[in-house]
Every structure is written in structure tokens, then in C-alpha cells.
Amino acid sequence: MLLGAFQMCSSMDATENLRAIEGACAKAHEQGVTYLQVPEMAVMFAENHDGLQRFVANGLDVALAQLGEMAKTYQLYLHVGSVAVGSDSGKCLNRAFLFAPDGTQKAYYDKIHLFDADVAGDAPYRESKNFDAGERAVVADVAGVGLGMAICYDVRFPQLFATLRQAGAQILTVPAAFTAPTGKAHWESLLRARAIETGCYLVAAAQGGDHANGRKTYGHSMIIDPWGKIVATCGDGGNGLIVAPFDAEQVKEARSRIPTLANQRHFSLSVNHNAAQ
DSSP: OEEEEEEBOOOSOHHHHHHHHHHHHHHHHHTTEEEEEEOTTOSOOOSSHHHHHHHHHHTHHHHHHHHHHHHHHTTSEEEEEEEEEEOTTSSEEEEEEEEOTTSOEEEEEEOOSOOEEOOTTSOOEEGGGTEEOOOOOEEEEETTEEEEEOOGGGGGOHHHHHHHHHTTEEEEEOOBOOBHHHIIIIIHHHHHHHHHHHTOEEEEOBBEEEOTTSOEEEOOOEEEOTTSOEEEEOOSSSOEEEEEEOOHHHHHHHHHHSOHHHHOOOOOOOOOTTSOO
């Protein structure tokens, strides 16, 4: 099957963003894509908490209905990298949705690791101010293939990806809105490491460009094979569709050449607090 990733520079206008996603679905369908991923916060790249809450209250249900219709119309698995949904706490959840080709919601995943960081050259980020963390890892079925779901900052936590691989994932996903400074320093290295460690394909649709809310995101959407080779990529900004084939035999070969799951060992830990510093 063919894997697709659509890079976006989403705005604070959900109608505009949905139009761009539908255009990507149409192009992907023309190319025979089975699975299409769009980035984190693809539908609404809000400015602040109030903007998120307005979208959740007034636009979320309509957007989800339209996204389901797109999956059905263009006969593909549509992975919406994330949208904000309401949480019982009064905050939001950063939730990814996977729609099946019949338009139904096949799976969802709430981002587990929230980006609270101080990045040199950028404003401080406190994702936990507006969002609650998820607590459940997810592997979904896409045309008989296990798809492990993650979002953006999750990529820095390899145990999540090891867990997804152990649960049967052959494709890992990292829809993202990486900052420009951290993207330049770490994006490619982290993505390739997660693919290599697990012997999985990895699909990462990214936000890229200067956004209306003042954010600048890194772009460079990628599809990576199980040996760590980048098989498709975008530039640093603007919209663009990349496509690459999934080959289960490459997954099998990578894992047989370096059988990390079979070689993994449990171990104890001893810490000598009197050791010389």
C-alpha cells in the first residue's frame, strides 16, 4: 500500500484548513494512497486557550463530520494528526483521529507527553497549561497492518515506540508541529532513531512555516523506512504531499538483520552513591 503525509501551515481558520486537507485527500486518492496523515493541530492552529475553547464548542463536531466524509469520499484511511477536544478538567486533550475508508472513526489517541520546555531562541512552551495528558498507547489496524500512534513531543520518549512495536506496530506515526529551533537540531535524528530501533516505517506529517498566531514550525515532513532511510521528505514550509510505498518484507528484513526485540534483556540497577563525582 501507499503511505502519504501532507505538510501544512495551518491557520486559525478551520474552514480554510479543512479545505486544504480535502485537497490533499483528493490528490492522495489520485495517486492511490491507502493511508494519509495530516499534522498535529491540522484543523485549528489556535492562538491561545480561548481560541481552542471556541473551536471545541463551535467547530469540533462539524470538523470531525467533514473529515469522516473526506475519508469516505476519497476511500482512504485519514489520520488527523491532532485536534483539540474537550476534557473534564476544563482544559483540552490533544487528540489524533484515524478515520476508516467508510468514514467511521476507527481509533483515537490522546497525546501522552506534553511539551513544557524552554527553547533558546523561542518563547517558553507550556502545553500542560491548556491540555491534559493522555494515558493510553494505541495500535490501530490499517488494511491489516499495525499502526502505532504518537504525536510530536512523544518522539523524545523511545519507550512509547518500543511498546507500540511490541504490540504489533509495523508503521509508527509522529504528526507534529515542531518548533524551528528544535526541529533543526533534533527532528531528523529522532525520527530516524525511532524507525531504526523498532524496525518500523515511520510517517511524520509536520506543520511548516510562519503561522498567523506568531508561531514558526519546522516542516520537513518525512516518511522513513525500517532501516532508517528517508524515502520521502518536504522542505521547511508550506503545503505539500509526499508519498512512499509500505513493504512488509522490508520490515521483516530489518528486524531479522538486527533482532533487537529478541536480543533485549531485563536487568537490575545498582547505584553507588559513594562513587567519586
